[in-house]
Amino acid sequence: MSKYIMFGEELLQWLQNLAKESKVLAPVKEEYGYTFAEWDKKSLPGDDYRNTLKPPKDLFFPQHETLLKYEKIKGENPLVEVPDIPEDKRVIFGIRPCDASSLVLLDNIFMGEDYVDPYYEARRSNTLIVSLVCRTRGKSCFCEDLFSTKGSDILIIKVDGNYLVEILTYRGEAAFKGIGSKEADEKIVKKADKLKRTQEEVLDKDIFEKLRTIYDNPIWKQLQEKCVNCGVCTFLCPTCHCFDITDDKRGKKVRSWDSCMFASFTKQASGHNPRPTGTERLRQRIMHKFYYFPEKYHDIACVGCGRCVEKCPVNLDIRQVIEKIRGCLDEKSLSAI
């Protein structure tokens, strides 16, 4: 598809035009970090913008959402009220490519073969994803490809102070129709290609084969020792998607984020807990991301955004977990000792 080159001014104008028919969400600086909020229609994210504090899953699969309301009426059938399917058109501008690709992973869950979540699906189909490539990786980032196009309708790369705009989908193309921008010349495209080729190598996240053999390995106990089983790493992870559904007293069914790291997550009504300690919980988190998810959907459920690295209160660094797992002995070698 096409590639265009735009000055900052042109980019602003294009976004301002989009903002006339859609709600444009962009990274907005708040007291403690960036968050996706309604764009001020004036500025592009500053140089200090690394990524948003919360992942964008929130915009499709909100932390809590009312699925239905019901009311008992004496002698009659209960009154059930289903919330409207969201219809507003949105543009997410300035999302990072790692996060854009996380949406494709989430699609497997909420728009999969067995089940389609109408709220998630509506938000996905109403939203145009315009991602902005990072200039360099942050200190906790380990995405495989800085320029990943997965999940984006449009990918924007800053080259020599201007913006190279790569149109990736028909939806992206439609949003770009009638814009008088210059097609990018070969020189710029080549320059961008060079940037793409010269990325630093990062940690290889593929530990699938190793995980197959270490389910009962003592390494899990060591790895989890300092973990306090909070929800930071999962709530802030763009790919984590576990939820709970509860009834509130006023007849609302609410779906809210849950976390495999919580002790209560697998607790059964009898009081029995099949994942009784932190060992089973950390193993679940890692196995889900790097074994079960790839086994089912052929992709790792970690995009390397680094949020869990940055915010874990005890600095349990998933990059170290991956390395230690890669280096540990598998069950066969262990039993041979």
Place this chain on the structure above:
Amino acid sequence: MSVLNDIKLKAKELLEKGDVDVVIGYAKGTLNGKCTPYFVRNANDVENLVWENGCDINLANYLLKISDKAAVIAKGCDTRSIVNLVKENQLDRERVVIIGASCPSTESCQKCNHPDPVIADVFLQGETKVNNDDFSDLESFSKLPSEERRNYIYKEVSKCIRCYACRNVCPACYCKECFVEENLPAWIGKTTNTSDNMIFHLTRAIHVAGRCVGCGECVRACPMGVDLSILNRKIMKDVKELFNVESGLDLDTKLPLNDYKEDDPQYFLIGGEKCE
């Protein structure tokens, strides 16, 4: 000899003699300025221990998780939390060797009056700045118009994503089943609306009343920058004024709110005597 060196020697000795199975301390973390909890089981690994600015996570918490004989490298606040855990019958004092050392922190905790351990089996003294916390922050806060005070609390509470990191790192929050997880019936909704968040934070603040040692771990742990230490500090000040007790300073004084005396001040109760 530096404190760190002495820590390493002591840790090594304890492990080699078999007095303990594990020494809990800190190692260098993977992020700038942050150290990470470290469990030494092999005497050679004591070399990875550090004792420097950034060793701030309250380690008392881990003693509850571990069943082996353990030594812990503890600064002022960790020892105060240990004292409270012993007093609340959560921890057997005999099971823990406390390698006490003066707090190495140079930045955080400006309001800490007790950087040195309050109990220890060995005490390694370093240089510390002893502060004088006079609760002046509370004084200025209480002078603000109520609207402003309310707005501040609302603003902090509304940032919360209910990840419970603050609760899980807190040595005073060790309940096997916290009220937020009770669901028959549920005490609190699972949303992150301000009202649900408020119930969580106010209830937690009351639950740790007289037990919070002001270690600041709940604030440091929060990924969203929620700072409600003003609530904890207000209660801390009240406990000090009403019962003349600072939490966790010695093993003998009873925790004020875990104990009942007939002449307890109770004008904060509904229908209680009037405050002068």
